[in-house]
Amino acid sequence: MKDLSIDFIKENEYFLDGEMHEECGVFGVYNVSDNASSLAYYGLHALQHRGQEAAGIAASDNQKVECYKGKGLLTEIFDTQTIDRLGGVHAVGHVRYSTAGGNEIENVQPIMVRAHTGNFAVVHNGNIVNAREIRIELENEGRIFQGTSDSEVIAHLIQKETGTFVEKIIKAANRLEGAFAFIIMTKDCMYGIRDKNGLRPLTIANVDEAGYCLSSETCAFNIVNATTIRDIEPGEVVRIADDGLKFFQYTTEIQNKMCAMEYIYFSRPDSNINNINVHTARRYSGHMLAREDKGKVEADIVVGVPDSSLSAAIGYSEESGLPYELGLIKNRYVGRTFIQPTQKQRERGVRMKLSAVRDIVKDKRIMLIDDSIVRGTTSKRIVQLLKEAGAKEVHVRIGSPAITHPCFYGVDTSTYEELISARMSVEEVRAYIGADSLKFLSCDSLVEAFGTKDLCLSCFTGNYPTRLFSLAKTLVRED
Ligand code: SF4
Structure with missing residues (x-):
C-alpha cells in the first residue's frame, strides 16, 4: 500500500468530502418475549453518543416489518405509544450522525425495502468507499434511489442478486469496499455483516431465554441484560433464525483493522x-x-x-x-x-x-x-x-x-x-x-x-x- 499525497487528495476533495461520512450506532434484537421495539429503544439509548441527528426502529411480528423514524434524539422521536404500536418480536434500530446536507429524512435509517419477495430493513454504520460507482451502475440499470445514503446501495444490491437471502447478502457484501457493519432484518430473520477489513465493530449476544442481540457497542448489552457471545469477524455474516445462529465467511481476503478512534474517542468506556x-x-x-x-x-x-x-x-x-x-x-x-x-x-x-x-x-x-x-x-x-x-x-x-x-x-x-x-x-x-x-x-x-x-x-x-x-x-x- 502506498501513501496518498496531500495534493492528490486535495484535487479530489470535493468528492472525498462527500455527504456520506458518518459515525452511527446500530442495534438489533431477535426473538424476545418482551416488546422488541422497547428493547431496541433501550439499546439505542446506550448508543446515543454515536449519533444524535436522527434515529429509527423497524420491528417485525414474524408477519410484517414496520418502521418509524425521525430527526433528533431518541427521546424526541419516540414516546411510549409509538414504541408500543411498533411492538414486534424482532427489531433493528439506528442512531445517525451525518455531515451537513446529508440529513434528509430519506437518509434516516432503517432503510425499508418493500418488495414482492418480502420486505426487509437495513441499518448501517460506516462508509462504503465505492458506493457512488455501484450507485451509478444500479441507476444505469434503471433502479431508483430515494436518498443519497450508501446504505441504500446495499439494499438495492441485495434486491438485485439471486439465491437464498443469505446468498444475496454474501454476493452484495463482496461488491462493497470500505467500512461497514450492517444489520438486516426480514420478517423472520436477522443478519449481521461486518466489512472484510474489520474497521467497524459489531458484536452478538444472548438475550432473554432464546433471543439474540447485535450491537455496535457492548455497552448496549448491559442495559437489555444481554450476554456477549462474540464479535462478528471481519468478512463474516451471521444469520439469526428460529433454528439458531449460522456463521458464513463471505470472503477470505480479510484483515483486522479496527478503527483506533473507536478506542480513543467514539466508544463508551464500558464497551x-x-x-x-x-x-x-x-x-x-x-x-x-x-x-x-x-x-x-x-x-x-x-x-x-x-x-x-x-x-x-x-x-x-x-x-x-x-x-x-x-x-x-x-x-x-x-x-x-x-x-x-x-x-x-x-x-x-x-x-x-x-x-x-x-x-x-x-x-x-x-x-x-x-x-x-x-x-x-x-x-x-x-x-x-x-x-x-x-x-x-x-x-x-x-x-x-x-x-x-x-x-x-x-x-x-x-x-x-x-x-x-x-x-x-x-x-x-x-x-x-x-x-x-x-x-x-x-x-x-x-x-x-x-x-x-x-x-x-x-x-x-x-x-x-x-x-x-x-x-x-x-x-x-x-x-
Ligand atoms: S482510525 Fe482514523 S482513518 Fe481509520 S477508520 Fe478510524 S477515524 Fe477512520
Missing part, C-alpha cells in the same frame, strides 16, 4: 472492542503519555477533558504520581462538539458544555489530558477556560497521535483544511491553542497501550487499508 475494554485501553494510553514525559515537565495536577479523556487522565496520574483533579465539569445536556455538523454549532457547543472549577485550577500548573485534536477549536477554548479561571500553566497531552489525514471510513474528519495537524506543526498547533506545551502520543505507544496491532491508524499515518474510489477518477488509489 469492549475485540475483547479489549475501552476504559483500560485509554488508561494505558495515559500511562504511556506519562512515561514519555517523565522528568521533562513539572505540573501540580492532572485534569482530564470530560468524558472521553478521563480514563487517560487517570492513567497519567497513576503513572506520574501527580494528583488527579476534577478541574473541568461537563454540562451533560449538551451534545458532543465533534459530532455537531457545522463549525458555528461546534463553537457554540464548546462554550455551553464545559466549565472550569476555579478553586481547583487557580494558580496551578495543569497537565491537561485530551483524547485527540481534530479542528483545534475545542482545545483552544478549553485552554482559555482554564487560564481565565486562574491556571498558571496549561500543558496539553493528547492520548493519540496527531490526526494528519482524513477518514474515508465513516468518521467526519473530512478534509485536510479542517484538520489542524494537517496544516500546522506541533509547535504551531501549541501556539494556536494557547498551551504552554503540547505533546501527542506516538503511534508505537498507542499500539503498546492498546495491546494490539489490529488497528486502523490511517488518520495518523495516511496508510489506508483499502483502495479509495472517486467519481472523477475511477480509482484514485491503486494497491
Whole structure:
C-alpha cells in the first residue's frame, strides 16, 4: 500500500468530502418475549453518543416489518405509544450522525425495502468507499434511489442478486469496499455483516431465554441484560433464525483493522472492542503519555477533558504520581462538539458544555489530558477556560497521535483544511491553542497501550487499508 499525497487528495476533495461520512450506532434484537421495539429503544439509548441527528426502529411480528423514524434524539422521536404500536418480536434500530446536507429524512435509517419477495430493513454504520460507482451502475440499470445514503446501495444490491437471502447478502457484501457493519432484518430473520477489513465493530449476544442481540457497542448489552457471545469477524455474516445462529465467511481476503478512534474517542468506556475494554485501553494510553514525559515537565495536577479523556487522565496520574483533579465539569445536556455538523454549532457547543472549577485550577500548573485534536477549536477554548479561571500553566497531552489525514471510513474528519495537524506543526498547533506545551502520543505507544496491532491508524499515518474510489477518477488509489 502506498501513501496518498496531500495534493492528490486535495484535487479530489470535493468528492472525498462527500455527504456520506458518518459515525452511527446500530442495534438489533431477535426473538424476545418482551416488546422488541422497547428493547431496541433501550439499546439505542446506550448508543446515543454515536449519533444524535436522527434515529429509527423497524420491528417485525414474524408477519410484517414496520418502521418509524425521525430527526433528533431518541427521546424526541419516540414516546411510549409509538414504541408500543411498533411492538414486534424482532427489531433493528439506528442512531445517525451525518455531515451537513446529508440529513434528509430519506437518509434516516432503517432503510425499508418493500418488495414482492418480502420486505426487509437495513441499518448501517460506516462508509462504503465505492458506493457512488455501484450507485451509478444500479441507476444505469434503471433502479431508483430515494436518498443519497450508501446504505441504500446495499439494499438495492441485495434486491438485485439471486439465491437464498443469505446468498444475496454474501454476493452484495463482496461488491462493497470500505467500512461497514450492517444489520438486516426480514420478517423472520436477522443478519449481521461486518466489512472484510474489520474497521467497524459489531458484536452478538444472548438475550432473554432464546433471543439474540447485535450491537455496535457492548455497552448496549448491559442495559437489555444481554450476554456477549462474540464479535462478528471481519468478512463474516451471521444469520439469526428460529433454528439458531449460522456463521458464513463471505470472503477470505480479510484483515483486522479496527478503527483506533473507536478506542480513543467514539466508544463508551464500558464497551469492549475485540475483547479489549475501552476504559483500560485509554488508561494505558495515559500511562504511556506519562512515561514519555517523565522528568521533562513539572505540573501540580492532572485534569482530564470530560468524558472521553478521563480514563487517560487517570492513567497519567497513576503513572506520574501527580494528583488527579476534577478541574473541568461537563454540562451533560449538551451534545458532543465533534459530532455537531457545522463549525458555528461546534463553537457554540464548546462554550455551553464545559466549565472550569476555579478553586481547583487557580494558580496551578495543569497537565491537561485530551483524547485527540481534530479542528483545534475545542482545545483552544478549553485552554482559555482554564487560564481565565486562574491556571498558571496549561500543558496539553493528547492520548493519540496527531490526526494528519482524513477518514474515508465513516468518521467526519473530512478534509485536510479542517484538520489542524494537517496544516500546522506541533509547535504551531501549541501556539494556536494557547498551551504552554503540547505533546501527542506516538503511534508505537498507542499500539503498546492498546495491546494490539489490529488497528486502523490511517488518520495518523495516511496508510489506508483499502483502495479509495472517486467519481472523477475511477480509482484514485491503486494497491
Ligand atoms: S482513518 Fe482514523 S477515524 Fe477512520 S477508520 Fe481509520 S482510525 Fe478510524
